[in-house]
Amino acid sequence: GLADRLQSTMQKIRGKGKVTEADVKAMMREVRLALLYADVNLKVVKDFIKKVSERAVGQEVMRSLTPGQQVIKVVKEELTALMGGEQSKIAVSPKPPTVIMMVGLQGAGKTTTTGKLANHLRKKHNRNPLLVAADIYRPAAIKQLQTLGKQINMPVFTLGDKVNPVDIAKKAVEQARTDHHDYVLIDTAGRLHIDGELMDELKNIKDAVKPDEIFLVVDAMTGQDAVNVAKSFNEQLGITGVILTKLDGDTRGGAALSIRAVTEKPIKFVGLGEKLDQLEPFHPERMASRILGMGDVLTLIEKAQASVDEEKAKELEKKMRTMSFTLDDFLEQLSQVRNMGPLDELLKMLPGAGKMKGLNNIHIDEKQIRHVEAIIQSMTTEEKQKPEIINASRKRRIAKGSGRPIQEVNRLLKQFEEMKKMMKQMTNMQKKGKKRGALK
Numbered sequence: 001g002l003a004d005r006l007q008s009t010m011q012k013i014r015g016k017g018k019v020t021e022a023d024v025k026a027m028m029r030e031v032r033l034a035l036l037y038a039d040v041n042l043k044v045v046k047d048f049i050k051k052v053s054e055r056a057v058g059q060e061v062m063r064s065l066t067p068g069q070q071v072i073k074v075v076k077e078e079l080t081a082l083m084g085g086e087q088s089k090i091a092v093s094p095k096p097p098t099v100i101m102m103v104g105l106q107g108a109g110k111t112t113t114t115g116k117l118a119n120h121l122r123k124k125h126n127r128n129p130l131l132v133a134a135d136i137y138r139p140a141a142i143k144q145l146q147t148l149g150k151q152i153n154m155p156v157f158t159l160g161d162k163v164n165p166v167d168i169a170k171k172a173v174e175q176a177r178t179d180h181h182d183y184v185l186i187d188t189a190g191r192l193h194i195d196g197e198l199m200d201e202l203k204n205i206k207d208a209v210k211p212d213e214i215f216l217v218v219d220a221m222t223g224q225d226a227v228n229v230a231k232s233f234n235e236q237l238g239i240t241g242v243i244l245t246k247l248d249g250d251t252r253g254g255a256a257l258s259i260r261a262v263t264e265k266p267i268k269f270v271g272l273g274e275k276l277d278q279l280e281p282f283h284p285e286r287m288a289s290r291i292l293g294m295g296d297v298l299t300l301i302e303k304a305q306a307s308v309d310e311e312k313a314k315e316l317e318k319k320m321r322t323m324s325f326t327l328d329d330f331l332e333q334l335s336q337v338r339n340m341g342p343l344d345e346l347l348k349m350l351p352g353a354g355k356m357k358g359l360n361n362i363h364i365d366e367k368q369i370r371h372v373e374a375i376i377q378s379m380t381t382e383e384k385q386k387p388e389i390i391n392a393s394r395k396r397r398i399a400k401g402s403g404r405p406i407q408e409v410n411r412l413l414k415q416f417e418e419m420k421k422m423m424k425q426m427t428n429m430q431k432k433g434k435k436r437g438a439l440k
Protein backbone atom coordinates (compact mmCIF):
# COMPACT_ATOMS: atom_id res chain seq x y z
CA GLY A 1 0.00 0.00 0.00
CA LEU A 2 0.82 3.66 -0.07
CA ALA A 3 2.18 3.72 3.46
CA ASP A 4 4.78 1.03 2.78
CA ARG A 5 5.84 2.52 -0.53
CA LEU A 6 6.36 5.97 0.91
CA GLN A 7 7.97 4.66 4.02
CA SER A 8 10.63 2.70 2.20
CA THR A 9 11.31 5.76 0.06
CA MET A 10 11.67 7.86 3.17
CA GLN A 11 13.94 5.31 4.79
CA LYS A 12 16.43 5.73 1.98
CA ILE A 13 16.91 9.43 2.53
CA ARG A 14 16.20 9.62 6.24
CA GLY A 15 19.83 9.32 7.25
CA LYS A 16 21.27 11.46 4.50
CA GLY A 17 23.27 14.46 5.55
CA LYS A 18 23.01 16.21 2.22
CA VAL A 19 20.29 16.20 -0.37
CA THR A 20 21.12 17.04 -3.97
CA GLU A 21 18.66 17.94 -6.67
CA ALA A 22 19.22 14.51 -8.18
CA ASP A 23 18.31 12.90 -4.84
CA VAL A 24 15.09 14.87 -4.72
CA LYS A 25 14.23 13.86 -8.27
CA ALA A 26 14.84 10.19 -7.55
CA MET A 27 12.76 10.42 -4.43
CA MET A 28 9.90 12.18 -6.13
CA ARG A 29 9.81 9.41 -8.71
CA GLU A 30 9.21 6.98 -5.88
CA VAL A 31 6.57 9.15 -4.26
CA ARG A 32 4.86 9.54 -7.62
CA LEU A 33 4.80 5.80 -8.19
CA ALA A 34 3.56 5.17 -4.69
CA LEU A 35 0.71 7.63 -5.12
CA LEU A 36 -0.30 6.27 -8.50
CA TYR A 37 -0.16 2.76 -7.14
CA ALA A 38 -2.47 3.87 -4.33
CA ASP A 39 -4.94 4.91 -7.02
CA VAL A 40 -4.56 8.62 -6.47
CA ASN A 41 -5.94 10.79 -9.26
CA LEU A 42 -3.25 11.54 -11.87
CA LYS A 43 -3.69 15.30 -11.87
CA VAL A 44 -3.59 15.32 -8.07
CA VAL A 45 -0.31 13.39 -8.17
CA LYS A 46 1.23 15.80 -10.67
CA ASP A 47 0.30 18.86 -8.64
CA PHE A 48 1.51 17.22 -5.47
CA ILE A 49 4.90 16.24 -6.88
CA LYS A 50 5.37 19.71 -8.30
CA LYS A 51 4.67 21.38 -4.99
CA VAL A 52 6.85 19.03 -2.96
CA SER A 53 9.72 19.22 -5.44
CA GLU A 54 9.71 23.00 -5.40
CA ARG A 55 9.89 23.05 -1.66
CA ALA A 56 12.39 20.19 -1.43
CA VAL A 57 15.00 21.87 -3.61
CA GLY A 58 14.35 25.17 -1.91
CA GLN A 59 16.33 26.92 0.77
CA GLU A 60 14.45 25.55 3.76
CA VAL A 61 15.59 22.01 2.93
CA MET A 62 18.96 22.44 1.29
CA ARG A 63 20.33 24.71 3.98
CA SER A 64 19.07 22.73 6.91
CA LEU A 65 21.29 20.41 8.94
CA THR A 66 19.02 17.42 8.35
CA PRO A 67 17.81 17.67 4.78
CA GLY A 68 16.45 14.10 4.72
CA GLN A 69 14.20 14.88 7.65
CA GLN A 70 13.21 18.13 6.05
CA VAL A 71 12.03 16.40 2.89
CA ILE A 72 9.90 14.04 4.95
CA LYS A 73 8.48 17.04 6.75
CA VAL A 74 7.63 18.71 3.46
CA VAL A 75 5.96 15.57 2.12
CA LYS A 76 3.95 15.26 5.31
CA GLU A 77 2.88 18.89 5.26
CA GLU A 78 1.83 18.69 1.65
CA LEU A 79 -0.03 15.42 2.21
CA THR A 80 -1.86 17.12 5.07
CA ALA A 81 -2.68 20.12 2.91
CA LEU A 82 -3.88 17.80 0.16
CA MET A 83 -6.41 16.29 2.53
CA GLY A 84 -7.67 19.63 3.70
CA GLY A 85 -5.28 20.86 6.39
CA GLU A 86 -7.30 21.51 9.49
CA GLN A 87 -9.92 19.08 10.69
CA SER A 88 -13.33 20.46 9.79
CA LYS A 89 -16.36 20.52 12.05
CA ILE A 90 -20.05 19.77 11.63
CA ALA A 91 -22.30 22.79 11.13
CA VAL A 92 -24.50 24.00 13.96
CA SER A 93 -27.52 25.95 12.77
CA PRO A 94 -28.22 29.16 14.71
CA LYS A 95 -31.87 28.22 14.33
CA PRO A 96 -32.22 24.56 15.35
CA PRO A 97 -32.67 21.93 14.17
CA THR A 98 -29.50 21.60 12.14
CA VAL A 99 -30.46 19.60 9.06
CA ILE A 100 -28.04 17.09 7.56
CA MET A 101 -28.77 15.27 4.32
CA MET A 102 -26.96 11.99 3.68
CA VAL A 103 -26.50 11.24 -0.02
CA GLY A 104 -24.61 8.73 -2.13
CA LEU A 105 -24.81 5.64 -4.29
CA GLN A 106 -26.48 2.41 -3.24
CA GLY A 107 -24.37 0.34 -0.88
CA ALA A 108 -21.97 3.18 -0.06
CA GLY A 109 -23.02 3.05 3.58
CA LYS A 110 -25.52 5.92 3.90
CA THR A 111 -27.98 4.20 6.21
CA THR A 112 -25.30 2.71 8.43
CA THR A 113 -23.46 6.02 8.56
CA THR A 114 -26.66 7.88 9.43
CA GLY A 115 -26.90 5.67 12.52
CA LYS A 116 -23.22 6.12 13.30
CA LEU A 117 -23.42 9.88 12.96
CA ALA A 118 -26.46 10.07 15.26
CA ASN A 119 -24.57 7.99 17.80
CA HIS A 120 -21.53 10.26 17.46
CA LEU A 121 -23.59 13.44 17.85
CA ARG A 122 -25.12 12.18 21.04
CA LYS A 123 -22.05 10.60 22.60
CA LYS A 124 -19.50 13.26 21.73
CA HIS A 125 -21.63 16.37 21.51
CA ASN A 126 -24.63 15.63 23.74
CA ARG A 127 -26.99 16.20 20.85
CA ASN A 128 -30.42 14.76 20.37
CA PRO A 129 -30.86 13.88 16.69
CA LEU A 130 -33.94 12.69 14.81
CA LEU A 131 -33.28 10.03 12.17
CA VAL A 132 -35.37 10.28 9.01
CA ALA A 133 -36.16 7.39 6.67
CA ALA A 134 -36.43 9.05 3.25
CA ASP A 135 -35.34 6.08 1.16
CA ILE A 136 -38.69 4.69 0.03
CA TYR A 137 -37.34 2.60 -2.87
CA ARG A 138 -34.90 0.08 -1.50
CA PRO A 139 -36.77 -2.82 0.04
CA ALA A 140 -36.42 -2.87 3.82
CA ALA A 141 -34.53 0.46 3.86
CA ILE A 142 -36.94 1.89 6.42
CA LYS A 143 -36.72 -1.22 8.55
CA GLN A 144 -32.92 -1.08 8.42
CA LEU A 145 -32.87 2.46 9.80
CA GLN A 146 -35.44 1.56 12.47
CA THR A 147 -33.27 -1.35 13.58
CA LEU A 148 -30.27 0.95 13.86
CA GLY A 149 -32.40 3.49 15.73
CA LYS A 150 -33.40 0.83 18.22
CA GLN A 151 -29.79 -0.19 18.80
CA ILE A 152 -28.85 3.34 19.80
CA ASN A 153 -32.23 4.09 21.36
CA MET A 154 -33.07 6.97 19.05
CA PRO A 155 -36.33 7.84 17.33
CA VAL A 156 -36.73 7.25 13.60
CA PHE A 157 -39.19 9.38 11.63
CA THR A 158 -41.03 7.58 8.84
CA LEU A 159 -44.22 8.05 6.85
CA GLY A 160 -43.91 4.66 5.20
CA ASP A 161 -42.96 4.14 1.55
CA LYS A 162 -46.05 5.65 -0.07
CA VAL A 163 -45.24 9.28 0.70
CA ASN A 164 -42.92 11.37 -1.48
CA PRO A 165 -39.41 11.75 0.06
CA VAL A 166 -39.63 15.53 -0.25
CA ASP A 167 -42.74 15.58 1.93
CA ILE A 168 -41.18 13.11 4.35
CA ALA A 169 -38.18 15.40 4.76
CA LYS A 170 -40.34 18.48 5.27
CA LYS A 171 -42.60 16.82 7.82
CA ALA A 172 -39.61 15.38 9.64
CA VAL A 173 -38.06 18.82 10.13
CA GLU A 174 -41.38 20.15 11.47
CA GLN A 175 -41.61 17.20 13.83
CA ALA A 176 -38.03 17.74 14.99
CA ARG A 177 -38.82 21.36 15.78
CA THR A 178 -41.88 20.38 17.82
CA ASP A 179 -39.98 17.69 19.70
CA HIS A 180 -36.88 19.83 20.27
CA HIS A 181 -34.46 17.70 18.35
CA ASP A 182 -31.32 19.73 17.64
CA TYR A 183 -30.26 17.66 14.62
CA VAL A 184 -32.15 16.01 11.78
CA LEU A 185 -30.34 13.32 9.81
CA ILE A 186 -32.05 12.48 6.53
CA ASP A 187 -31.18 9.09 5.03
CA THR A 188 -31.91 9.37 1.30
CA ALA A 189 -32.16 6.82 -1.49
CA GLY A 190 -29.23 5.83 -3.65
CA ARG A 191 -28.91 4.27 -7.09
CA LEU A 192 -26.37 1.95 -8.58
CA HIS A 193 -25.21 4.79 -10.82
CA ILE A 194 -25.76 8.49 -10.85
CA ASP A 195 -28.88 9.29 -12.84
CA GLY A 196 -31.03 12.33 -13.49
CA GLU A 197 -34.01 11.05 -11.57
CA LEU A 198 -32.00 10.50 -8.40
CA MET A 199 -30.36 13.91 -8.67
CA ASP A 200 -33.73 15.62 -9.22
CA GLU A 201 -35.16 14.01 -6.12
CA LEU A 202 -32.15 15.03 -4.05
CA LYS A 203 -32.32 18.58 -5.41
CA ASN A 204 -35.99 18.77 -4.50
CA ILE A 205 -35.29 17.61 -0.96
CA LYS A 206 -32.47 20.14 -0.76
CA ASP A 207 -34.75 22.99 -1.92
CA ALA A 208 -37.49 21.92 0.49
CA VAL A 209 -35.48 21.65 3.73
CA LYS A 210 -32.41 23.83 3.01
CA PRO A 211 -29.95 21.49 4.74
CA ASP A 212 -27.04 22.93 6.70
CA GLU A 213 -24.86 20.04 5.55
CA ILE A 214 -25.03 17.64 2.63
CA PHE A 215 -22.70 14.75 3.38
CA LEU A 216 -21.75 12.52 0.51
CA VAL A 217 -21.12 8.97 1.67
CA VAL A 218 -18.60 7.15 -0.52
CA ASP A 219 -17.05 3.72 -0.38
CA ALA A 220 -13.25 4.00 -0.09
CA MET A 221 -12.87 0.55 -1.64
CA THR A 222 -14.03 1.89 -5.00
CA GLY A 223 -10.89 4.02 -5.39
CA GLN A 224 -11.02 6.30 -8.43
CA ASP A 225 -14.75 5.68 -8.80
CA ALA A 226 -15.30 7.23 -5.40
CA VAL A 227 -13.49 10.33 -6.62
CA ASN A 228 -15.60 10.51 -9.78
CA VAL A 229 -18.80 10.03 -7.78
CA ALA A 230 -17.75 12.82 -5.44
CA LYS A 231 -17.02 15.08 -8.39
CA SER A 232 -20.45 14.50 -9.97
CA PHE A 233 -22.43 14.87 -6.76
CA ASN A 234 -20.60 18.06 -5.98
CA GLU A 235 -21.16 19.53 -9.42
CA GLN A 236 -24.79 18.51 -9.70
CA LEU A 237 -26.08 18.82 -6.16
CA GLY A 238 -23.43 20.68 -4.20
CA ILE A 239 -22.08 18.88 -1.15
CA THR A 240 -20.56 20.28 2.03
CA GLY A 241 -18.48 17.30 3.04
CA VAL A 242 -17.58 13.69 2.43
CA ILE A 243 -17.75 10.63 4.65
CA LEU A 244 -15.42 7.90 3.49
CA THR A 245 -16.62 4.43 4.49
CA LYS A 246 -14.98 1.01 4.59
CA LEU A 247 -11.48 2.30 5.25
CA ASP A 248 -11.11 -0.83 7.37
CA GLY A 249 -11.13 -2.93 4.22
CA ASP A 250 -8.40 -3.70 1.75
CA THR A 251 -8.23 -0.24 0.27
CA ARG A 252 -5.20 1.47 -1.13
CA GLY A 253 -6.26 4.77 0.37
CA GLY A 254 -6.03 6.80 -2.81
CA ALA A 255 -9.57 8.10 -2.45
CA ALA A 256 -8.74 9.83 0.83
CA LEU A 257 -5.95 11.69 -0.89
CA SER A 258 -7.80 12.67 -4.08
CA ILE A 259 -11.30 13.56 -2.98
CA ARG A 260 -10.49 16.77 -1.23
CA ALA A 261 -8.21 17.95 -4.01
CA VAL A 262 -10.75 17.15 -6.72
CA THR A 263 -13.92 18.46 -5.03
CA GLU A 264 -12.42 21.05 -2.67
CA LYS A 265 -14.83 19.67 -0.09
CA PRO A 266 -13.45 18.26 3.17
CA ILE A 267 -13.61 14.66 4.32
CA LYS A 268 -15.46 14.94 7.63
CA PHE A 269 -15.53 11.38 8.90
CA VAL A 270 -14.22 7.94 8.09
CA GLY A 271 -16.03 4.65 8.60
CA LEU A 272 -13.85 1.90 10.01
CA GLY A 273 -16.28 -1.00 10.32
CA GLU A 274 -19.90 -2.04 10.35
CA LYS A 275 -20.51 -1.33 14.03
CA LEU A 276 -22.21 1.85 15.13
CA ASP A 277 -19.23 3.20 17.04
CA GLN A 278 -16.84 2.67 14.14
CA LEU A 279 -16.93 6.22 12.85
CA GLU A 280 -14.11 8.67 13.46
CA PRO A 281 -13.61 12.34 12.66
CA PHE A 282 -11.14 12.71 9.85
CA HIS A 283 -7.87 14.35 10.87
CA PRO A 284 -5.80 15.25 7.78
CA GLU A 285 -2.58 15.63 9.73
CA ARG A 286 -2.94 12.31 11.49
CA MET A 287 -3.86 10.59 8.26
CA ALA A 288 -0.72 12.02 6.68
CA SER A 289 1.36 10.74 9.62
CA ARG A 290 -0.25 7.37 9.34
CA ILE A 291 0.48 7.22 5.63
CA LEU A 292 4.10 8.07 6.32
CA GLY A 293 4.25 5.43 9.03
CA MET A 294 4.94 7.83 11.86
CA GLY A 295 2.22 6.36 13.97
CA ASP A 296 -0.94 7.87 15.20
CA VAL A 297 -0.17 8.81 18.75
CA LEU A 298 -2.78 11.53 19.02
CA THR A 299 -5.67 9.26 18.10
CA LEU A 300 -4.49 6.72 20.65
CA ILE A 301 -4.25 9.27 23.42
CA GLU A 302 -7.65 10.62 22.55
CA LYS A 303 -9.17 7.16 22.66
CA ALA A 304 -7.64 6.33 26.01
CA GLN A 305 -8.90 9.58 27.41
CA ALA A 306 -12.37 9.14 25.99
CA SER A 307 -12.77 5.74 27.60
CA VAL A 308 -11.62 6.96 31.00
CA ASP A 309 -13.92 9.94 30.82
CA GLU A 310 -16.83 7.82 29.74
CA GLU A 311 -16.41 5.55 32.72
CA LYS A 312 -16.23 8.43 35.15
CA ALA A 313 -19.20 10.10 33.55
CA LYS A 314 -21.18 6.89 33.88
CA GLU A 315 -20.35 6.54 37.55
CA LEU A 316 -21.34 10.11 38.15
CA GLU A 317 -24.55 9.67 36.26
CA LYS A 318 -25.49 6.75 38.46
CA LYS A 319 -24.86 8.80 41.57
CA MET A 320 -27.07 11.53 40.22
CA ARG A 321 -29.84 9.17 39.45
CA THR A 322 -29.78 7.78 42.96
CA MET A 323 -29.16 11.26 44.33
CA SER A 324 -26.30 9.97 46.45
CA PHE A 325 -23.90 12.62 45.18
CA THR A 326 -22.00 14.00 48.17
CA LEU A 327 -19.52 16.78 48.76
CA ASP A 328 -16.86 14.08 48.64
CA ASP A 329 -17.88 13.31 45.07
CA PHE A 330 -17.89 16.99 44.37
CA LEU A 331 -14.33 17.20 45.65
CA GLU A 332 -13.32 14.15 43.64
CA GLN A 333 -14.79 15.85 40.58
CA LEU A 334 -12.81 18.97 41.27
CA SER A 335 -9.53 17.12 41.48
CA GLN A 336 -10.31 15.39 38.21
CA VAL A 337 -11.01 18.75 36.70
CA ARG A 338 -7.37 19.63 37.17
CA ASN A 339 -6.31 16.68 35.06
CA MET A 340 -9.09 16.70 32.56
CA GLY A 341 -9.80 20.31 31.77
CA PRO A 342 -12.40 22.80 32.84
CA LEU A 343 -15.42 21.79 34.88
CA ASP A 344 -17.81 23.18 32.30
CA GLU A 345 -16.34 20.77 29.74
CA LEU A 346 -16.69 17.92 32.17
CA LEU A 347 -20.29 18.78 32.88
CA LYS A 348 -21.06 18.98 29.18
CA MET A 349 -19.99 15.35 28.86
CA LEU A 350 -22.77 14.25 31.12
CA PRO A 351 -25.73 12.74 29.34
CA GLY A 352 -28.46 15.32 28.92
CA ALA A 353 -26.27 18.19 30.04
CA GLY A 354 -26.05 19.68 26.54
CA LYS A 355 -29.64 20.77 26.85
CA MET A 356 -29.07 22.81 29.99
CA LYS A 357 -28.57 26.44 29.12
CA GLY A 358 -27.10 27.45 32.46
CA LEU A 359 -24.19 25.09 32.05
CA ASN A 360 -22.57 27.20 29.37
CA ASN A 361 -22.00 29.97 31.84
CA ILE A 362 -20.34 27.94 34.55
CA HIS A 363 -16.70 28.79 34.82
CA ILE A 364 -14.35 27.96 37.66
CA ASP A 365 -10.73 28.98 37.79
CA GLU A 366 -7.78 27.19 39.37
CA LYS A 367 -7.54 29.39 42.44
CA GLN A 368 -11.22 28.98 43.19
CA ILE A 369 -10.86 25.23 42.91
CA ARG A 370 -8.06 25.20 45.48
CA HIS A 371 -10.21 27.25 47.87
CA VAL A 372 -13.18 24.95 47.41
CA GLU A 373 -10.93 21.98 48.06
CA ALA A 374 -9.65 23.54 51.25
CA ILE A 375 -13.19 24.17 52.49
CA ILE A 376 -14.44 20.66 51.77
CA GLN A 377 -11.34 19.11 53.31
CA SER A 378 -12.07 20.99 56.52
CA MET A 379 -15.43 19.24 56.89
CA THR A 380 -16.08 16.06 58.82
CA THR A 381 -17.19 12.94 56.97
CA GLU A 382 -20.69 13.38 58.28
CA GLU A 383 -20.82 16.98 57.11
CA LYS A 384 -19.66 16.00 53.65
CA GLN A 385 -22.39 13.44 53.33
CA LYS A 386 -25.14 15.49 54.92
CA PRO A 387 -24.36 19.15 54.33
CA GLU A 388 -27.73 20.13 55.75
CA ILE A 389 -26.36 19.60 59.28
CA ILE A 390 -23.81 22.34 58.80
CA ASN A 391 -25.07 25.09 61.14
CA ALA A 392 -23.56 28.45 62.01
CA SER A 393 -20.98 27.15 64.49
CA ARG A 394 -19.88 24.36 62.15
CA LYS A 395 -19.53 26.95 59.39
CA ARG A 396 -17.28 29.07 61.60
CA ARG A 397 -15.12 26.04 62.35
CA ILE A 398 -14.86 25.10 58.65
CA ALA A 399 -14.02 28.66 57.68
CA LYS A 400 -11.27 28.78 60.26
CA GLY A 401 -9.91 25.37 59.30
CA SER A 402 -9.72 26.23 55.62
CA GLY A 403 -8.57 29.80 56.06
CA ARG A 404 -11.43 31.03 53.88
CA PRO A 405 -14.09 33.62 54.81
CA ILE A 406 -17.41 32.29 56.07
CA GLN A 407 -19.24 33.80 53.05
CA GLU A 408 -17.25 31.47 50.84
CA VAL A 409 -18.36 28.46 52.86
CA ASN A 410 -21.93 29.66 52.45
CA ARG A 411 -21.50 30.16 48.74
CA LEU A 412 -20.05 26.69 48.27
CA LEU A 413 -22.91 25.05 50.16
CA LYS A 414 -25.37 27.00 48.08
CA GLN A 415 -23.65 26.04 44.83
CA PHE A 416 -23.68 22.42 45.85
CA GLU A 417 -27.42 22.61 46.54
CA GLU A 418 -27.96 24.23 43.14
CA MET A 419 -25.93 21.54 41.49
CA LYS A 420 -27.99 18.83 43.14
CA LYS A 421 -31.17 20.54 41.99
CA MET A 422 -29.84 20.75 38.48
CA MET A 423 -28.96 17.08 38.55
CA LYS A 424 -32.47 16.25 39.59
CA GLN A 425 -33.82 18.22 36.66
CA MET A 426 -31.42 16.52 34.32
CA THR A 427 -32.41 13.09 35.55
CA ASN A 428 -36.07 13.95 35.01
CA MET A 429 -35.35 15.31 31.57
CA GLN A 430 -33.61 12.11 30.65
CA LYS A 431 -36.59 10.09 31.75
CA LYS A 432 -38.88 12.23 29.62
CA GLY A 433 -36.44 12.02 26.73
CA LYS A 434 -36.60 8.23 26.86
CA LYS A 435 -40.39 8.27 26.66
CA ARG A 436 -40.31 10.54 23.65
CA GLY A 437 -37.92 8.08 22.05
CA ALA A 438 -40.90 5.86 21.29
CA LEU A 439 -41.74 7.92 18.21
CA LYS A 440 -41.93 5.66 15.19
Ligand code: GDP
Nearest residue numbers: 106107108109110111112245246271272273274
Ligand atom coordinates in the same frame (compact mmCIF):
# COMPACT_ATOMS: atom_id res chain seq x y z
P1 GDP B 1 -26.58 2.43 1.70
O1 GDP B 1 -27.18 1.65 0.59
O2 GDP B 1 -25.73 3.54 1.19
O3 GDP B 1 -27.59 2.90 2.69
O4 GDP B 1 -25.56 1.44 2.46
P2 GDP B 1 -25.75 0.64 3.84
O5 GDP B 1 -25.70 1.54 4.99
O6 GDP B 1 -26.92 -0.25 3.72
O7 GDP B 1 -24.39 -0.21 3.85
C1 GDP B 1 -24.04 -1.18 2.89
C2 GDP B 1 -23.11 -2.22 3.54
O8 GDP B 1 -21.87 -1.62 3.86
C3 GDP B 1 -23.66 -2.77 4.81
O9 GDP B 1 -23.43 -4.16 4.85
C4 GDP B 1 -22.86 -2.07 5.90
O10 GDP B 1 -22.75 -2.84 7.06
C5 GDP B 1 -21.53 -1.89 5.21
N1 GDP B 1 -20.73 -0.78 5.75
C6 GDP B 1 -21.10 0.52 5.89
N2 GDP B 1 -20.08 1.26 6.39
C7 GDP B 1 -19.04 0.41 6.56
C8 GDP B 1 -17.68 0.57 7.02
O11 GDP B 1 -17.19 1.67 7.38
N3 GDP B 1 -16.91 -0.54 7.05
C9 GDP B 1 -17.37 -1.76 6.63
N4 GDP B 1 -16.55 -2.79 6.70
N5 GDP B 1 -18.62 -1.94 6.20
C10 GDP B 1 -19.45 -0.88 6.15
Ligand code: MG
Nearest residue numbers: 110111135141
Ligand atom coordinates in the same frame (compact mmCIF):
# COMPACT_ATOMS: atom_id res chain seq x y z
MG1 MG C 1 -29.65 2.83 2.63
